Amino acid sequence: xxxxxxxxxxxHLEASLQMLHRIAGGxxxxxxxxxxxxxxxxxxxxxxxxxxxxxCLEAAVRGGMPVLLLSAGQAGATAPxxxxxxxxxxxxxxxxxxxxxxxIKPKAPAIxxxxxxxxxxxxxxxxxxSPEQALLSSASAQLSRFYDLxxxxxxxxxxxxxxxxxxxxxxxYNHALVGNSGANLIYESAGMLASLLGFSFxxxxxxxxxxxxxxxxxxxxxxxxxxxxxxxxxxxxxDGAGHYLGAEQTLRLMQKDYVYPVVGxxxxxxxxxxxxxxxxxxxxxxxxxxxxxxxFPSHIPQAVDDLIRGTFPVRLPREAMKPAx
Numbered sequence: 116x117x118x119x120x121x122x123x124x125x126x127h128l129e130a131s132l133q134m135l136h137r138i139a140g141g142x143x144x145x146x147x148x149x150x151x152x153x154x155x156x157x158x159x160x161x162x163x164x165x166x167x168x169x170x171c172l173e174a175a176v177r178g179g180m181p182v183l184l185l186s187a188g189q190a191g192a193t194a195p196x197x198x199x200x201x202x203x204x205x206x207x208x209x210x211x212x213x214x215x216x217x218x219i220k221p222k223a224p225a226i227x228x229x230x231x232x233x234x235x236x237x238x239x240x241x242x243x244x245s246p247e248q249a250l251l252s253s254a255s256a257q258l259s260r261f262y263d264l265x266x267x268x269x270x271x272x273x274x275x276x277x278x279x280x281x282x283x284x285x286x287x288y289n290h291a292l293v294g295n296s297g298a299n300l301i302y303e304s305a306g307m308l309a310s311l312l313g314f315s316f317x318x319x320x321x322x323x324x325x326x327x328x329x330x331x332x333x334x335x336x337x338x339x340x341x342x343x344x345x346x347x348x349x350x351x352x353x354d355g356a357g358h359y360l361g362a363e364q365t366l367r368l369m370q371k372d373y374v375y376p377v378v379g380x381x382x383x384x385x386x387x388x389x390x391x392x393x394x395x396x397x398x399x400x401x402x403x404x405x406x407x408x409x410x411f412p413s414h415i416p417q418a419v420d421d422l423i424r425g426t427f428p429v430r431l432p433r434e435a436m437k438p439a440x
Contacts, residue, residue, distance in 0.1 A: 119183065119302070121154045123167065125174040128153070132178045134423050138415060146179040152226065153182050154302070157215070158208045160188035169215070176216055181224035183267050183302075184212035189241060190251065191234035198231075198247060202254055205229045213264075226300060227264040229255035243272025243303075243310035244285030249292040256298035267300035268293065271322060272307045278318040278396055282308060286322060290329040317399040324376040331374045378402055 122128040132145075139145035153175040159165045175182050186208040188194030194201040209229050216225045231251035235242040242248060252268045259266020270293040275282035293301060305322035306314050336342075347364045351357065359365050378398040380387060387393075415423075423429065 116150075118151045119154050120151065122171050125170045128171055128174045128178070128180075130427060132174075132180070134427065137419055137422055137426075149180055149224070151180060153180050154185055154228075155182050156185045156187060157212050158186050160186060160193040160208065161204060162208065164215075172212075172215070173219055176219045176223045181226060182216060183226040183228045183300075184209050184216070185228040185230055185267075186212070187230040187232055189232040189234050190247065191236050192239060194231065196234075196236065198251055198254075201231050201251065202229070202258065205231050205255070206258055225265075227259045227262065227266045228268070229258065229266070230269045230302075231255055232269075241310040242274055243269075243307070244274040244281070244289065246288070248272070249289040252289065252293045252298070253296035256293060256296040259299065260297045265299050267302055268298055269303045270294075270298075270301045271304040271325075272311055274310050276309050276313060278308070278315050278321050278399070282318065283321070283325070283395075287325050287329070290325055291332060294329045294333050316403050317396055320378050320399040320402050321395055324379045327374050327376075 122131065131151075135149075135151060136142045136145050139148070139150070153171065155168055155172045155175070157165055157168045157172050172182055186205045188201060188205050188208070190196055190198060190201040194204050206229060209227050213225060213227070216223050231248075231254075233242045233245050233247045233251065234240065235245070249270070252270050255268040256266055259268075270289045271286045272289075273282040273285040275285065290301070290304070303311060304326060306316065306319040308315055308318060344364065347359070347362055351359055351362055355362070375381075378395055380393070380395065380398065382390065420433070424433075
């Protein structure tokens with residue numbers, strides 16, 4: 116699964132590339148299928164390159180690592196308060212980044228990262244859950260499609276400090292607008308609170324439900340001869356039981372066309388009362404405890420892990436990655 120991360124010094128990136136070569140099975144295999152990208156704030160809005168970030172960008176491009184060209188102007192602070200003007204500035208900055216990347220290595224992989232942020236103009240603070248944020252991120256997605264570029268933008272950055280009702284509605288309308296605007300990649304999409312100043316594991320699980328629901332809306336409704344369901348209607352209404360609960364089509368589509376929440380509640384009021392009236396945060400906390408106690412994936416083979424630990428000063432003990440006995 117793809118990983119997006121960042122570095123602050125090119126020497127750190129060079130060491131990371133050596134690790135990635137070992138994990139991939141060689142530099143040639145890494146370059147053939149790079150599975151880590153660099154999120155790079157190469158520009159300091161308005162319209163200035165960031166020297167240290169650009170050094171990391173250059174190292175990534177030469178190392179065959181895709182780069183998210185991230186311009187994060189904040190409307191009303193480091194970008195024009197008028198939303199259209201904020202978009203114009205950030206598109207110009209990201210296009211300059213594409214020129215930079217191609218000057219280093221023509222056709223090197225890059226992601227068009229117009230991350231137009233928003234200020235609450237009463238205070239100057241960032242407002243990641245605002246409707247203006249949803250509009251800007253949606254427009255960013257549309258512009259990347261206009262230029263036929265792989266685009267990445269941000270969504271799901273609630274202003275709420277807890278995974279509460281405010282967090283839910285802000286994340287939901289942001290994701291719904293941005294996802295259905297055609298974004299290729301959506302960053303900061305889960306777990307983020309307080310306009311990126313806070314993070315919650317429970318929110319990760321709740322946001323997983325939100326994202327799954329939004330992805331279902333993006334998929335839309337399929338219309339073809341089979342989905343029109345005339346044969347199913349005929350068999351149920353004329354030859355069958357008069358309802359669709361046990362129909363062959365219903366059973367076949369249960370897991371294909373329908374999405375079910377993991378921590379969201381669809382029980383009846385009586386069932387909910389019998390369960391002790393749990394909130395969505397309660398259910399997320401229980402699910403989180405189960406995951407942390409039982410899920411210990413091992414993505415790197417033991418031999419490769421040993422090789423990396425023998426080469427680099429890895430401070431995370433191997434025992435910390437295994438369940439307690």
